[in-house]
Amino acid sequence: MVRSLGHLRWPLLGATLGLAGLAGLAAPAPAQTIAQSPPAPATPAPAPARPDDTVLRVCAAASQPPLSLKDGTGLENRIAGAVAEAMGRKVQFVWSDKPAIYLVRDFLDRRLCDVVAGLDTGDPRVLTTKPYYRSGYVFVTRVQDGLDLASWSDPRLRHVNHVAVPFGSPSEAMLKTIGRYEEDMAYLYSLVNFRSPRNQYTQIDPARLVGEVASGKADVAAPFAPDVARFVKASSVPLRMTLVADDAARGDGQKVAMRFDQSMGVRRGDEALISALDRALVKARPAIEAILEDEGVPTVPTGS
Incomplete structure (x- = not known):
C-alpha cells in the first residue's frame, strides 16, 4: 500500500530534531549543615506492557483504493488478514486518514501499530520481511x-x-x-x-x-x-x-527499474516480529497467491 517507496520517490518525511538551549552552568549548591534522613528507596519503574501476541496491529490508510480501504477489502488489507491468520492472530487495522506514504513516520515510528504492508523490499526506514510477491509497472x-x-x-x-x-x-x-x-x-x-x-x-x-x-x-x-x-x-x-520489460534505461545508460519485490515492514530492532512474519508468509503463500490472482495483479518470481 505504500509505495513505498523504491518505485516512487518518497518525500523526506522525517522530522528534524531540535537541540535544547543551554542556560549556563549553575553555581554549586552550598554544603548541607544539618543531618538529613536517608532517601527512601526508589520505586522501580513499571515494566512496559507486554505486546498482545493475539493481535497483529497493522498500520493502514483508510481510503487508498484499491490497496487499502476502511472496510478491509483493499488488496493489502486482505493480504495482512491472511498473514495474521497464519500467525494465529486477529488482524487489527490502525487507520490513517493520510496517504499511505506517511504510515511509517506518523504511525509505525510512534508505536501506534506494528506492521506496514506493501513496502518495497529493503525500504531503509524499516526492517522488511522476505518478499511475498513481485510485480511491476x-x-x-x-x-x-x-x-x-x-x-x-x-x-x-x-x-x-x-x-x-x-x-x-x-x-x-x-x-x-x-x-x-x-x-x-x-x-x-x-x-x-x-x-x-x-x-x-x-x-x-x-x-x-x-x-x-x-x-x-x-x-x-x-x-x-x-x-x-x-x-x-x-x-x-x-x-x-x-x-513492462525490465530493460528501461535513461539517456545516460542508468537503469530505471520497472519491477519491485513487496514486503511487510516493522520498526528497526523488532527482529522477533520479523521472524514471526517470515514464518507466517510461508504458511500464507497459497492464500496470498489466490488474493493476487483474484485482484488480477500480474506477478513474476521474486528477485528476478
Missing part, C-alpha cells in the same frame, strides 16, 4: 487499439496520444527519456486540477489513470500494476495490461 491500453506495447524502447510510444503516468515514478522518468514529458506535462497536471506535486504529496488517482485510457483521452497509462489491476479488471471497456 504495466502498460494499460485498449484492446481495440491493438497496441501490444511491452517496452519503453518501443518507438510507437513517441507517436501515440497522451501517456498517463504517476508523478515521481519510473514511468515519469522514462516519459522524459523518450522526449514525451513536455508534450504530456499540461495533460498530466490537468488530472490533478493543476495542483503542483512540488513540496506536497500530489498523485493522480489510479482509477483516473485507467479511466483516461478507457475513455480514449489517453492511449497509454503506465502505472504500478497493484495500484490499478482491480480497475482494469472491472473496466467495461476491454483493456490490455502488460508488464
